[in-house]
Amino acid sequence: MQIIKTPYVNHAESVPHSALSTRRNDGQAANATKKTETATVSISSAGRNAEDKWQEIADKYDMTNISANEIMGMAEELYDNKLISSSQMLDMYTLPSIDFNPDEKINYVAHVTKELESLKSHNDGSIQMKNAIEAKSRVFDIVKRIG
Numbered sequence: 001m002q003i004i005k006t007p008y009v010n011h012a013e014s015v016p017h018s019a020l021s022t023r024r025n026d027g028q029a030a031n032a033t034k035k036t037e038t039a040t041v042s043i044s045s046a047g048r049n050a051e052d053k054w055q056e057i058a059d060k061y062d063m064t065n066i067s068a069n070e071i072m073g074m075a076e077e078l079y080d081n082k083l084i085s086s087s088q089m090l091d092m093y094t095l096p097s098i099d100f101n102p103d104e105k106i107n108y109v110a111h112v113t114k115e116l117e118s119l120k121s122h123n124d125g126s127i128q129m130k131n132a133i134e135a136k137s138r139v140f141d142i143v144k145r146i147g
Helices: 045-060 068-080 086-092 108-121 127-146
Strands: 009-012 017-022 029-035 040-043
Touching: 045 068, 045 127, 068 086, 086 127, 108 127
Parallel strands: none
Antiparallel strands: 009 040, 017 029
């Protein structure tokens, strides 16, 4: 599986600057110089290490054939490596049903996608529903990133 993006990139934006000079004789402004800066991108060693760790963890798991126990292990591994927050880890712990066998393999990508679509289609505008959609969206983003 291939990790496709990282939140650990530091960058500087490129912003064109122009300086105006004023002609004293007629009071009109004219462009005197135009200076353009180029963008630079640097990835810190911590960012590279985090990206490598994401990839290492992603290579261990098949998100289309994974058990709830494996999902919990993966979530703990992501959390222990400071790649996700504790709330994101807990959001991933939600089992499909109360009587679900935690060793049964499921397509977790399809499962999370279906849950998110269901929440959105039943959105009543309440704060509870908004929070549930946000939590499931965070899980969906992690699942997409892992693959």
